[in-house]
Amino acid sequence: MRWVNIRPGRQLAIYMAALPFVLVVIAYLLGSGARLAENPNDKLLPALSSMGLAVKQMAFQLDARTGSYLMWVDTLASMERLAAALAISTSLALLIGIVIGLLPAANALLGPFVSVTSMVPPLALLPILFIVMGLGETSKIALIVIGTLPCIIRDLSMKVQELPREQLIKAQTLGASTWQIALRVVLPQILPRLIDSLRLQLGPAWLFLIAAEAIASDSGLGYRIFLVRRYLAMDVIIPYVVWITLLAFAMDFALRLLQRKAFPWFASVRAE
Amino acid sequence: MSAIRFEDVWKEYGDHIVLERITLDVAPRAFLALVGPSGCGKTTFLRMLLGEEAPSRGRILIDGEPLKPEPDADRGVVFQRYSVFPHLTVLDNVLLGRELQQSRLLGRLFGRARREATEQAMTLLEEVGLKGHETKYPSALSGGMQQRLALAQAIMRGPKILLLDEPFGALDPGIRADIHVLMKRLWNETELTVVMVTHDLSEAFSLATRVIAFERNRNRPEERERYGATISRDLEIFPRRVAQPHADHPIRSGRDDPAAQGA
Ligand SMILES: Nc1ncnc2c1ncn2[C@@H]1O[C@H](COP(=O)(O)OP(=O)(O)OP(=O)(O)O)[C@@H](O)[C@H]1O
Ligand SMILES: [Mg+2]
Numbered sequence: 001m002r003w004v005n006i007r008p009g010r011q012l013a014i015y016m017a018a019l020p021f022v023l024v025v026i027a028y029l030l031g032s033g034a035r036l037a038e039n040p041n042d043k044l045l046p047a048l049s050s051m052g053l054a055v056k057q058m059a060f061q062l063d064a065r066t067g068s069y070l071m072w073v074d075t076l077a078s079m080e081r082l083a084a085a086l087a088i089s090t091s092l093a094l095l096i097g098i099v100i101g102l103l104p105a106a107n108a109l110l111g112p113f114v115s116v117t118s119m120v121p122p123l124a125l126l127p128i129l130f131i132v133m134g135l136g137e138t139s140k141i142a143l144i145v146i147g148t149l150p151c152i153i154r155d156l157s158m159k160v161q162e163l164p165r166e167q168l169i170k171a172q173t174l175g176a177s178t179w180q181i182a183l184r185v186v187l188p189q190i191l192p193r194l195i196d197s198l199r200l201q202l203g204p205a206w207l208f209l210i211a212a213e214a215i216a217s218d219s220g221l222g223y224r225i226f227l228v229r230r231y232l233a234m235d236v237i238i239p240y241v242v243w244i245t246l247l248a249f250a251m252d253f254a255l256r257l258l259q260r261k262a263f264p265w266f267a268s269v270r271a272e
Numbered sequence: 273m274s275a276i277r278f279e280d281v282w283k284e285y286g287d288h289i290v291l292e293r294i295t296l297d298v299a300p301r302a303f304l305a306l307v308g309p310s311g312c313g314k315t316t317f318l319r320m321l322l323g324e325e326a327p328s329r330g331r332i333l334i335d336g337e338p339l340k341p342e343p344d345a346d347r348g349v350v351f352q353r354y355s356v357f358p359h360l361t362v363l364d365n366v367l368l369g370r371e372l373q374q375s376r377l378l379g380r381l382f383g384r385a386r387r388e389a390t391e392q393a394m395t396l397l398e399e400v401g402l403k404g405h406e407t408k409y410p411s412a413l414s415g416g417m418q419q420r421l422a423l424a425q426a427i428m429r430g431p432k433i434l435l436l437d438e439p440f441g442a443l444d445p446g447i448r449a450d451i452h453v454l455m456k457r458l459w460n461e462t463e464l465t466v467v468m469v470t471h472d473l474s475e476a477f478s479l480a481t482r483v484i485a486f487e488r489n490r491n492r493p494e495e496r497e498r499y500g501a502t503i504s505r506d507l508e509i510f511p512r513r514v515a516q517p518h519a520d521h522p523i524r525s526g527r528d529d530p531a532a533q534g535a
Binding site for chain 1: 322324342343344345347348349351353354355356357358359368369371372373376377378379380409411412425426429431
């Protein structure tokens, strides 16, 4: 049988999916064990037990200096920034993307501008943001918005233009105005595609968040990682990275679930 | 129900002449079938009639008035594909025209208005044989059912002219025969002038009151772009077919509905 026709069964697929994870963990344990056997004070690859201790301390013990549970405070601070930024990005992108995609005149006016601005490397703008907006929350949220907005706009306006032309004609023969076409034909069909777009932008959004927090902040997951780096505290950094990954994965999963539940018609459209 | 008139219409795309010297008078209530080889400009003709494309020369008149340069509710359409909205259920697809008409701001009806529209939509769905499928999405329907839905959706808005671009081309023969029966009823019982593009001559002759053939007179490769297709045959079906509007239970299109007309 050809390789392209070999499909693993359901159970086998689960084992196969788990395999790379298991291998990475085993490799880590071996490496860590070897190094610790040589030097019990080694900080580079801490044992699971010491990472467990660090997590316990960060997440479940009141920090004496600040009077709070650091890991939760960090998580909350980061998630607030991310949520605020993505809320701004998606709502703006939805508005602008539909306008550009649907109205040729708006496309002529804004299309090239969006294409060019989406090429500006957002991190290069970070110093400007800090200078103009100060070191507070605004500049961090602005960075994430600037980093994700042009891409989502471009993606959505393209998705609008990809809707079959027949549909727009059909709507007009049913008497729809431009506003009604946007509201009843385009918007509901673009929402599930917005979720796709947002899922793709989660990675960049986290990147910009961590970068902004690393450079100027006094809370947040990125801030903590870069703070404890000074003490080579791998036992904190590694669990934080795992935690960030889990959060990002959970967001992605939730979006996928939302797409499936809220837009039951979308799967078959995409399959075409 | 409208008279359509083409006065020496040409359509060119750049140097490429697609249609030339099209002059045509279509009587109100006619059922016009348009046949011709692939690529001869049948869809282009329909798109001009729809207002999606403007003629390069000449004019198109509807009931003596120049055609509006964009699609509107006077001219309904069913394409071969993509005629219904995949994100709306069968019922919502049929309701859409009424909702757009009566609710300019939200494009949605609520309460009593919605109930009344739903009642009419359900009757129409029953007429086209889609009763019991109201809550399905179009992707769950067969090709024939989707085209029935597209017809119901167009009829619900009560157009004067119905334009069909190979609407049944993708259906297998048995299903096509069924839908022909429906098409005849729709034409007889609603106040429609129909223009249908088809590849199927027997379909053209069994449904239409008049069959028009487009053909390119010059077909040598070097002449192909310089000469467009024109009307080569114009056959009135004999014995003459006339719409029979007085059935026992006529299908009610949006136009016949007094409530809709008041809005
Ligand atoms: N937007 C356009 N720009 C340039 N040329 C076009 C355009 N639309 C159609 N044409 C050309 O016009 C000619 C007629 O096309 P049209 O789609 O009207 O043919 P048709 O008779 O409907 O064919 P078919 O039976 O295959 O559907 C074709 O040669 C096509 O290439
Ligand atoms: Mg065609």
